[in-house]
Amino acid sequence: MTLILLLLILLAAMLYLGVPVAISLFLSAGAILLALDIPLVVAAQRMSAGVNVFTLMAIPLFILAGELMTQAGIARRLVNLSESTLGSAPGGLGQVTILSSMLFGAVSGSALASASAMGSAIGPEMRKRGFDADYTVNVSTTASITGLLIPPSHNMIIYATAAGTGISIGDLFLGGVVPGILTGLALMVVAGIVAIKRGYPRGSFPGVRPLLRAAVTAMPGILTAVIILVGILAGIFTPTESAAIACAYTLVIGIVVYRDLDLAGLRAAFVNSARTTIMVMFIIATASLFGWVLAVLQAPTQLAELLAPAMASPLLTLILIAAMLLVLGTFMDMAPLILITTPIFLPIAMEVGMDPVQFGVMLMLALGIGLLTPPVGSVLFVGCAAQGIQIGQALKTIWPFYIALLVALLLVICVPGLSLWLPQIIG
Amino acid sequence: MLDRVSRIVSRVLLWASALSLALMVGILTWQVFSRYVLDSSPAWAEQSALVLMIWMTFLGTASGIAEGFHIRIVEGVNSLAQPWRARAIGLANVLIIIAGILFLVLGAQLVGATWNNAVPTLPLTRGMVYLVIPASGALMALFALQKLLKGEEIAGSAGSA
Amino acid sequence: QGSRALLAADSQPENYPTVAALRFFASELARLTGGRLKVDVYPSEQLGSQNDTLELAQLGGIDLVRINSAPLNVLVPETLVPSLPFLFRSIAHMRSAMDGEPGRAILAALETHGLIGLAFYESGARSIYTVDRPVREPQDMAGLKIRVQTSDLFVSMIEAMGGNATPMAYGEVYQGMVQGVIDGAENNFPSYESSRHFEVAPVYSLTRHVMAPEIFAMSKRSWDKLSPDNREAVLQAARASVPVMREIWDERVIESRQIITAAGVQIIEDVDRAAFSERMQAVWSTYADTPALGRLVDDIRNMGETDA
Ligand code: NA
């Protein structure tokens, strides 16, 4: 117990100093190895073994697919489709933003890409029609979180890896569909109410023919998600291969069909995704060492003992876990948190009867909310940057959207069927 | 001069990473294609893509120190007043240098220990693949040392989601 | 040796026979040393996959490991011998070989690779199971896509048996059989049962092609830190854990067989093992490719089932 505390204090101190998360994980775990009289070379072994995992290859590939989609102009066409569908609803463009964020988050799997793509694709239009910037930020950032739930989602693959063997990525992907859509609907309700209160205009329905035209143009983009899901579920290719296929397919769409993808765009896509991949994979490597040290210290058992009084009530246990995830999510990023918390919380959640697929969905949503909360909230920051406003300005009015997300989280915890129904009937 | 050299090195590392990523896509797409169209899976595909991913990760890690795109928390340091702020930044750079040296030494030990372990389906050993770890450690330490000497902060990035 | 407990890693979950054997080893060792040597057992891959824990043990990061011989095959050629297909005639033959001179030679070979071989455990006999086709003779294997672990030996074996080997992650096998990506896989009764693979591949043909033992070893670095008395105690506790392991294993096989029989699995008994065995000469000579390994193969083949 003392060593666990020492480990966490060292980690917190280094994070506070602004040492990169990966290096903080590496050094704090290394100090514990010394204390345990375990040869330090173990640290190098754990890091290399942590990234020497075949299924992890899906992560860089899905990140690249998301970048390529941004460069290929898929986002813009999804916005057109959403506007033809929902432009006339209360909140007009707000609803459009949510639907397009859901669609783009769904196909790209990246909340960050979605928040920035939507911010720049739809923001200027909203400003022109009298929507406030804070509203635009609130809507586009919170809706981007649904992309973590709606497949594909490289964060779910990180979770499946952290959970060890036995969780089917196909089941996880299916498990996120209903909660993802539900979360989107909850956000739409809130966006509508806020829009009515603020007296925002609605658009008019463009008619069936333009709607169909928008749908046809957007279809190649939407098809990516379909290809990936169907491909994995039908056993045509593995999740990793599906990610490569998604990249190859987007390349073809971007170059041949949409013709929006030029050499500069291609280079940007590859370099951007290399950067993101490196930071994610570096954390995966060092978190693998950190997790190993936690395992040697038997941290899950220790935490289970702490939680024992609450564990008589499964619901209370799960809500406590979710609350801890939300707190951790305020100051840490998603990928490292998935890797650090899964081996600790998943065994406890399973002991009180939660299915690992449902846990994965809960984890995505809880940590997804963390992407929207300061001091470390990358999606919120990117959204604010895209609209050119201060974070404080967006925070003042974001709370109704937080409530919608928390309600969705509570539903995911209390109603296992939301996550498990689809995998059971299809998987 | 030194600045220019280190900027070029870190750029090259990043481009090498991006190229590895492109090769991974190519290899895995080829794997699916050849399985369905040519009715045979290339045995080397899986492992070579994996080796590329490991190289890409560790090569790029050093460039992430130079260009400052690793995930970190800046709020703590930003809330400090001078001279504590400068001291904290210096300490953080020292910690990165220590980490880099450890990568170098421990990575070299790991290379030694796995030098004869064959990578299945490829004419490589694990030790050869892991050479990238000490190399990355050395560069990390050098890049951080440069920042330490200049009193510079390691920049941080938005996040990974 | 400091005050820290020795770390013992196993990939199998709690209550699995090898883990039970490790727990027995731990209590026996504590008894023999009057509590001086304590062992913490980490089941369920808590400290890493088999390949990881093997490497960690070589580096001295884990003190004790229980792994199957596959990850050792690439390192220590001697461990390939008991993994050769159709080498053992029966479980009794395998046990007497591992308890006897061949077994001692294989354990001794681990030392140059940073490990001290303590004992052989086992995982019974592996057989082929399929979605619908019984496998009685090599012709039945034609066109069958059988999942194997990522191992050149298993690929050569399935090809030599007449089928198509498809390396695939264990976690994807169930789904793979449902979707027809593969037609079957191969494993022992307990794994076939606990993985629920029998639900989708209900034809189990007793090919018993591989009876590779499991290996229980200590990190040489940790071993070197022990006093001679403590080393003796470790060896003695390890030896004592073997009969315990076998008894639990045998019970487990019977239990699993009852479960899958009750579930309606068709067990094919009349497999022509001799016909398969004849096709293995090339596999044996490819993998046991030195005179020393060849002698080890011959020694094992010439053993009776009760010589030890
Ligand atoms: Na998604």
Ligand code: NA
């Ligand atoms: Na946050």
